[in-house]
Amino acid sequence: MTVVAEIKGAEGEADSDDKPKRSKKKLLIVLVAVLLVGAAAWWFVLRPTPPEEPKPGEMLPLESTQINLADGHYLKIGIALQMVEGAHEIDGSKALDATIDLFSGQDVTEISQEETRKALKRKLGSELEERYHGEVMGVYFTEFVTQ
Template sequence: MIGDSSKKIGNSRPAPTASADPAEGAAPTRKGRGKKLLIMIAVAVLAGAGAGYWLFLRPAPAEPTAEEAEIAAEEAAAAELGAVQPVEPISINLADGHYLRLGLGLQLTIAVVEDVDVSKAVDRAIALFSMRPVEEVGSAEGREALKAELATQLEEAYEGEIVDVYFTTYVTQ
């Protein structure tokens, strides 16, 4: 027993024997192949189902709220800004013998390639500010409200060529 090399310590399994039947040795390989094939088919079906859901059944993105749409419109307009065309300061008579010295900057769109005729802007500014009380014209709230109204009027008068207006000179006396 000591010299017997067929028995090794820790080797309790019998040595494999060659089988005369080739189907008997191939059976475990076919079972392993079948399981792998079944797993691959299942993965392909799941991937196809996921792709089908993504393409056809996923929910549509939510409609933007009015606030989000307004912000997007402002960002789009800001991206399309062109030059600012200055308007020479003018003096406008206010109520009670006061006057306003008003200079404007007209924010043009990028589509406008040459200067616009500023006479419409001057006319609208005179019509809007004339004979207003100095208290209204001099307060921050009044000035912002008048500026917003003037910008709206200029957008309409210039048919979208002007998107905003800036006060470059604003002095009351």
């Protein structure tokens, strides 16, 4: 009888050791599940989204203007503004002013070079974007004649 009691006692001890291991496993499983749910919530709800690129809207062609260059030369330039979708009616005088400021006094041989002309166009585009507070997203030359 004592052998049976010892066996039962040994089984009882084994059962009591399994209970803490099981609760540790359950705790670990619950912790992993909570982390997965939290990560999923962050991904779908709280994750910052990048701002959307503005969509092109109306094109606003401006009247050509003549600009004095260096050494008695001049430039006849026409531009068109690419507005963003939903932009309010804009006045082209700021664009013409920026164009005159940028091109006045330039050397005719420099602005006749394609690389220089593209660089000036990029600079004009960024200046117009700033002056029109993001309502203009691009500028195009519609006329570019030097003499």
